[in-house]
Amino acid sequence: MTDTIESQIGSEDEIVIEMKGVNKWYSDFHVLKNIDLSVTKGERIVICGPSGSGKSTLIRCINHLEEHQEGIIKVNGTLLNENSKNITQVRREVGMVFQQFNLFPHMTILDNLCFAPIWARNMPRAEAEKTALRYLERVGISEQKDKYPGQLSGGQQQRVAIARSLCMNPSIMLFDEPTSALDPEMIKEVLDVMIELANTGMTMLCVTHEMSFARSVADRVIFMDGGEIVEQNTPDAFFDNPRVDRTQQFLSQILTH
Amino acid sequence: MDDNTIIFQPAPARPAPSNRVGPRAWLRANLFGGWKDTVVTLILLAILALTLPGLVDWMFVRATFFGDADNCRQAGGACWPFIVDKFNVLMMGVYPQELGWRPAVCAIALIVLAALTYTNRVRGIVLIVAWAILPVFALFMIGGAFGMREVDQSLWGGLMLSIMLALVGVIVSIPLGVLLALGRYYGPPVVKSLCVAFIELLRGVPLITILFMASVMMPLFLPPDLVINNLLRIQIAMILFSAAYMAEVVRGGLQAIPAGQTEAALALGVSRARTIAFIVVPQALRHVLPPLVGRCIALFKDTSLVIIVGLLDFLGMIKNASLDTTWLGFQAEAYVFAAFVYWLICYSLSLYGRELERRGPSAQKR
Numbered sequence: 001m002t003d004t005i006e007s008q009i010g011s012e013d014e015i016v017i018e019m020k021g022v023n024k025w026y027s028d029f030h031v032l033k034n035i036d037l038s039v040t041k042g043e044r045i046v047i048c049g050p051s052g053s054g055k056s057t058l059i060r061c062i063n064h065l066e067e068h069q070e071g072i073i074k075v076n077g078t079l080l081n082e083n084s085k086n087i088t089q090v091r092r093e094v095g096m097v098f099q100q101f102n103l104f105p106h107m108t109i110l111d112n113l114c115f116a117p118i119w120a121r122n123m124p125r126a127e128a129e130k131t132a133l134r135y136l137e138r139v140g141i142s143e144q145k146d147k148y149p150g151q152l153s154g155g156q157q158q159r160v161a162i163a164r165s166l167c168m169n170p171s172i173m174l175f176d177e178p179t180s181a182l183d184p185e186m187i188k189e190v191l192d193v194m195i196e197l198a199n200t201g202m203t204m205l206c207v208t209h210e211m212s213f214a215r216s217v218a219d220r221v222i223f224m225d226g227g228e229i230v231e232q233n234t235p236d237a238f239f240d241n242p243r244v245d246r247t248q249q250f251l252s253q254i255l256t257h
Numbered sequence: 258m259d260d261n262t263i264i265f266q267p268a269p270a271r272p273a274p275s276n277r278v279g280p281r282a283w284l285r286a287n288l289f290g291g292w293k294d295t296v297v298t299l300i301l302l303a304i305l306a307l308t309l310p311g312l313v314d315w316m317f318v319r320a321t322f323f324g325d326a327d328n329c330r331q332a333g334g335a336c337w338p339f340i341v342d343k344f345n346v347l348m349m350g351v352y353p354q355e356l357g358w359r360p361a362v363c364a365i366a367l368i369v370l371a372a373l374t375y376t377n378r379v380r381g382i383v384l385i386v387a388w389a390i391l392p393v394f395a396l397f398m399i400g401g402a403f404g405m406r407e408v409d410q411s412l413w414g415g416l417m418l419s420i421m422l423a424l425v426g427v428i429v430s431i432p433l434g435v436l437l438a439l440g441r442y443y444g445p446p447v448v449k450s451l452c453v454a455f456i457e458l459l460r461g462v463p464l465i466t467i468l469f470m471a472s473v474m475m476p477l478f479l480p481p482d483l484v485i486n487n488l489l490r491i492q493i494a495m496i497l498f499s500a501a502y503m504a505e506v507v508r509g510g511l512q513a514i515p516a517g518q519t520e521a522a523l524a525l526g527v528s529r530a531r532t533i534a535f536i537v538v539p540q541a542l543r544h545v546l547p548p549l550v551g552r553c554i555a556l557f558k559d560t561s562l563v564i565i566v567g568l569l570d571f572l573g574m575i576k577n578a579s580l581d582t583t584w585l586g587f588q589a590e591a592y593v594f595a596a597f598v599y600w601l602i603c604y605s606l607s608l609y610g611r612e613l614e615r616r617g618p619s620a621q622k623r
Binding site: 106119120 | 521524531539617
């Protein structure tokens with residue numbers, strides 16, 4: 001017993017994402033200011049903050065959908081720079097779920113899931129389909145596999161998008177406001193999938209305004225404003241005793257509406 | 258249940274109100290909906306009344322269907338035996354008659370493949386390969402290869418030539434147009450300017466001018482020992498002209514694809530080239546299907562311009578046939594026939610385009 005606990009603690013200390021002094025500008029606009037962030041294996045982080053604070057940009061830098069101009073970003077030991085081999089390497093290990101789902105509308109659900117394993121991992125089609133079906137079952141929509149994305153509800157589409165990322169067997173998952181484009185009654189089905197994923201020990205970074213999710217699932221909550229990490233803490237400490245004024249203001253706005 | 262339960266008894270359905278169904282209602286809804294509709298309908302009816310009887314009289318009532326030129330001249334109506342007599346020439350030009358089975362085999366192959374395509378029996382990669390092989394097969398069959406007698410390209414003509422020019426033009430210019438559009442949209446600055454220059458140059462010059470350049474001027478520039486035959490030069494000119502237009506149509510489609518599509522594929526670790534090939538281009542092409550089919554139809558009709566550089570295509574043979582002294586005075590019939598054949602082919606293309614639009618995933622939405 002002690003062995004397993006120790007090995008778990010040992011693995012938790014392993015740093016999988018490392019950001020040091022990261023700065024990014026959109027021409028004159030300074031979006032990310034001196035970001036320092038370390039994420040350990042299996043850690044679940046929720047990033048919140050007002051719109052335009054750089055939360056999405058931050059996680060989009062982790063799989064290089066956005067390029068940073070200064071600083072170091074390392075993912076699983078791979079340095080993110082202009083080297084396209086490194087970028088591809090990182091993207092295969094990091095899954096991403098978007099606010100707008102971004103499923104491929106011209107492919108069936110099954111083909112959406114098989115696309116990346118076949119074309120980025122050269123997996124044989126039969127094997128890719130087997131994996132795809134397993135993940136579709138896990139998110140509870142295997143019976144929809146032959147439909148097109150346009151025929152599914154928003155919540156179902158987002159679950160497909162999560163399954164699509166999982167098919168690449170990522171070690172880290174990024175969520176960019178996964179529930180913001182959903183009708184209220186569909187938010188829960190997506191959060192349930194995310195909670196289930198968190199329980200498997202997946203390393204997760206979620207930009208979200210779902211504070212109940214943050215409180216129950218996150219190991220750490222990060223508050224961003226004006227391109228900076230203003231405050232970070234465990235959820236209990238963060239919600240109950242925010243130390244910085246801006247955090248208090250933000251929390252009072254989103255928790256009392 | 259007690260006795261005073263009232264059981265619901267639906268009243269029998271009444272017939273629809275007479276002012277909503279039947280021929281009178283249809284007329285009112287479609288032709289006489291208001292005073293404006295009524296005026297337009299009456300004007301159109303008047304035009305039809307003035308033109309239609311004469312046309313029907315000429316085309317069918319007083320027309321001659323069997324016989325020779327003298328029968329036609331006596332009857333005074335349309336002379337269809339003229340078309341029958343000239344049919345082979347209109348289809349194949351001056352291609353040797355005894356080898357006529359070779360183009361005929363190609364025509365059958367084309368019709369069979371078109372039917373299979375329309376009914377969705379062949380799909381995906383097989384479809385593309387089949388359509389890529391067909392013109393090569395036709396080229397060997399018509400030109401002669403594998404021990405078959407060779408027929409010089411100067412003898413190719415008629416509808417066969419028109420269809421070959423259009424078919425090869427479409428099959429080559431669509432991929433070329435996609436490449437040009439991709440170069441213009443995604444390419445590095447040098448590639449981008451080259452693509453823009455090419456597209457704008459070819460779109461800025463009338464096709465006739467380009468055909469003249471290809472036919473008359475190109476041999477002057479090329480080294481004397483490099484001989485490219487006239488037909489091939491014309492074909493290349495048509496391909497390049499068409500590709501420039503296709504490129505702009507496709508670019509419109511590329512612009513319509515949201516950035517999230519590319520991002521999603523890239524985030525999955527798929528390379529940029531494969532993302533463009535499998536995610537962006539298929540969706541872009543689907544978006545621009547209607548104008549793309551329009552360009553194909555336009556290209557087919559444009560083949561009639563090759564007459565000015567000495568190729569005797571379908572329209573060229575029509576003109577030639579109407580100069581035959583035996584059948585002098587029947588050129589109207591020839592042009593009516595030409596119009597009918599062009600319409601038939603273009604309308605089929607248009608129908609196929611609509612069928613493709615109907616088949617897409619967007620059509621299966623809730």
